[in-house]
Amino acid sequence: MTSNGRVAACLAALLVVTGCVPKVGTDVSRFPNTTLPTDLSGKTFVFMPLDSQKGSMEYETHAALISGYLEKLGWRRTNDVKNADYAVAFSYGQGNPQTSTTEIPIYGQTGGGVSYTNGAVNAYGAGGGSAFGNYNATTYTPPTYGVFGSSTQTTTHYTRFLDTQIYDWKKSIADNKLAGVWEAKATSTGSNSSFAAVSKCMVQAVFTEFRKPGTENVSIVMDHCK
Helix, strand or coil: CCHHHHHHHHHHHHHHHHCCCCEEEEEEEEEECCCCCCCCCCCEEEECCCHHHCCCHHHHHHHHHHHHHHHHCCCEECCCCCCCCEEEEEEEEECCCEEEEEEEEEEEEEEEEEEEEEEEEEEECCCCCEEEEEEEEEEEEEEEEEEEEEEEEEEEEEEEEEEEEEEEHHHHHHHCCCCEEEEEEEEEEECCCCCCCCHHHHHHHHHCCCCCCEEEEEEEEHHHCC
């Protein structure tokens, strides 16, 4: 391997070492309603799955994650649809793959260093005689570094989403109309095509600041997702 290649390999290895901590960045938008009580202790909630979600073990896994955060707020999960205080509905999934191409510069030595020269010398004297010899020389110039090429990298990304709604269920039944009290939309983009692979991080990003309105990006190290 040339010196340029060694430098490029070292830089690539450094990038791998410094960038190997996987994180999930989630864009979260929350819309809390002013009718949502400040004290939610003792309130019950029931999950309302879509027809396509009924009986799904994956749905139940995600519901358990959401339930855990709501229970930390003092809520209590129930299966009593008629008497629950609130109803929770959510949808999740991933979009089609999106491919992008990036040109990556290659860094290395662009000049300088040690150079070697050699050759033969003929010397002629005043009397017509001659002498023959070889010579070797070493020259050192301070090396310079920079971009000496580029490579193309193609990556595929997927957008994962989680949409969650909470309704005042008793009011909804009384008025025969859904009465929303809280809503959140979350998306994340990454190389993993499965929502399940990042569900813990996305649910945590949504519910850690339950009452915080507006949009924010929440980045969590995957090993720290609960």
